[in-house]
Amino acid sequence: MKKFRPQPGFVVQAFRFALDPSASQEAALRSHCGAARAAYNWAVGWVEASWWQRKAEESYGIPEAGLTEWRPWSLPSLRKAFNVVKHTDPRFAAWWEDNSKEAYSTGLANASTAFDNYAKSQQGKRRGGRMGAPRFKSKRKARLSCRFTTGAIRVDVDGRHATLPRLGTIRTHEPTVKLLSRVRAGTARILSATVRHERGRWFVSFQAEVKRDLERVARPDMAVGIDLGVKNLAVLADSTGEIRTVANPGHYDRARGQLRRASRVVSRRRGPDRRTGQRPSRRWEKANARRNKVHHRVTNLREDTLHKLTTAVAAEYGTVVVEDLNVAGMLRNRRLARRIADAGLGEIRRQLTYKTRQRHATTVITANRWYPSSKTCSGCGAVKAKLPLHVRTYACDACHLVIDRDDNAARNLAALAAACTTGTGVAGDQDTTPVVSKPRGADRRTRATRPRRKAEAGRAGGTTLPQQQQEETRDRPQAEALTLW
Template sequence: MKKFQPQSGFVVQAFRFALDPNASQERALRSHCGAARAAYNWAVGWVTASWWQRKAEETYGVAEAEQTQWRPWSLPSLRKAFNAAKHTDPRFAGWWEENSKEAYSTGLANASAAFDNYAKSKNGKRKGARMGPPRFKSKRKARMSCRFTTGTIRVDADGRHVTLPRLGTLRTHEPTDKLLTRVQAGTARILSATVRHERGRWFASFQVEVKRDHERVTRPDTAVGIDLGVKTLAVMADSTGEIRTVPNPCHYDQALKQMRRASRTVSRRQGPDRRTGRKPSKRWEKANAARNKVHHRAANLRADALHKLTTAVTAEYGTVVVEDLNVAGMLKNRRLARRIADAGFGEIRRQLDYKTRQRHATRMIVADRWYPSSKTCSGCGAVKAKLPLHIRTYECDACGLVIDRDDNAALNLAALAAACTTGTGVAGDQDTPVVSKPRGADRKTRATRTRRKTSAGRAGGATLPHHRQTETRDRPQAKALTLW
């Protein structure tokens, strides 16, 4: 085996393999994941205990200088405190030596990261929704996971086994040749390994620093616009005018009949009851496992289809243009939520993002959320003020173009790549005239709302009370696109 020589062109990549552990190995895996969860809960309780103590001392009138000191949550501090407490704490006494130290380090590192995220969010240094303080992980709901960063971590030479600290040699469900050949050639170095129980199976993920040369795409000078939908998963139109349609496989809908039948079987069994402490029967556990198997199969089929789609797109085109969809808001529509979740819009964009950057070094353009790709005519550039969702054919009032709604949106997205590069292009021109601006239009049309009047006001000039009038204001102009 050649010695690993770090050099330029190396990236950090994950290789995941399904495991086939025996009964004793599965007990060891569950023990390590349980130890990580117990260490996490201990760290959360140890840090927050000082918070509650200081809050109690404030009610007693204790001066701030004399109050209990804040307990630090950095990883070295948590490790030092945990090593001192694990010998006497009844929660760990008698069994903590059964697992690797990496299991406890995993829980402490997760707790430290959780407190850091909470502090940054509270101070306004972290984007996104406001985060609350870390909470205890439930044994019933927490995902079983454990990370190994030191010790014996390798892929065995036979290509069907992996070796992890304290867990020993585990058989893999699939060959490990993709990683093994790189390690033997000296073009990859294993940094860490994570075992996780997901979708009814155990997986081992290796974080590897690997040499990856950018692959040349088939059509580097061609841009493609991708319009995602429910009826058809994607409509792709390139800069040459060619349009392709990818049908929606609807994996969840195809498995819905089996899921309903399995759910009825589960409902007839004696399940768990947390209020009375009743444990589930063996028949309920067997039926629940059968139902979960149907869910897992649908999820696996969906992941496989999305990977094949994004891999084919990024390997062919030099520029990929997608929309910045508000997926969270779309899921609030109870009529479309199931189909939108089954399509996986967010996962498609995530895969296109990292595959264009890391594998092919191509460009990905994300159109602004308010860019009217469906309302803009791909022929003349005129913009409609209103285009309801049930209208599936676009008819331009200016040039008379009649085209499918999704095809029109994909052509506009493809033209947006040229607008980003040269500043021209019909669809990317932000100064194109708007056909009409009726009341209630979107941000692109910059509609102006007027004051509402009663019937008496129309006759005699009287208007509604001031607090019921709608003031006249223009909505801000949206950005055209965002480069990634």
């Protein structure tokens, strides 16, 4: 399947609306999502059957030329094979006509993508950790989702209903005016729709090709550095030195009392037990629904906070400097993991990236992960060798500047924007070549020795880096710590 490319001046944007389906419509939605899961499991089993057959034949000493052929996993091949067996396979013959063909196509497309990702991962062509082979989806754990690409896909003229193939017209929980007005004006064209059940209710997401005119930011010649953290969600320092602090609302911490009480009620009810086949009681299901409602509210509040923050920043500044945080590594700290996950640090950078590109065409600069923004003095540029996390005030030994740790880091990030600019304004040099810096000789390799052993080696007379190289690294220009997106 070819990737869709929008026309010049158009962007692909998703419009998501909550649904209020009737009982029969909800049963149809679950049936379509179950059909997608069944088609996915069939495709995984059909492809892997040839793998196991070849492995068994090899154990009997059959030569390579006589082994069973590999079954292809491309989407056209899976569709062709599924159309042959759906009339005779007892898993589909009795009910496959009850759902739209798009439901089965969704599962087959997901299986094809999963096998492609697995093959690229084994060949080293895919970023990230190694992926395993696709596995069957559990009926109990699989996320309910189905995608429609053909048929009657539209938002109705009354602005309160959406029409989907085989599902008919479903009432939306909120008005669809923001998409309907664009469709009527001819500035948007619906490409597909995806229904999904999450956070206790059904949602429909319309993928549309939208004509979007870039909006001018309020201060195009101004750069801002954003230091993200746990105590304060974000500290913003612009190029004039003005500092603004966005407090961390801590939605999860505020709701912990409610969750504790709700979880206590759930634990006192008769819940499910897969080992004995025990089914949950109605009282357990009601109590579990009340507990999940608290979780869903926390998630919605967190999303609302992050969207408001990133939208305001993207609409005000011409250049935004953020950090490349190792959030996955930070989550390994058992003392801070809960608060780091509640803050959503990685989501802030993701939202800033697409909002600045698609809505305002401004520049996002990502400071290298190894850049010492907190250890560098924003006044004179001196770098401390160590700055423990519990030290919240930065005191410079050279110029005697005393400043809050987060404010100092935000100022340093804002100063980095000058390294990627021309002589006339901010965010002018789009061709800046990023150079990976190694402050104080640090590298990306994980050392096998523990810090205690390093200290013992230093006391024994060894040093980790010559003094001359430390001085050269400390005086290295800050432009080497940038990555331009």
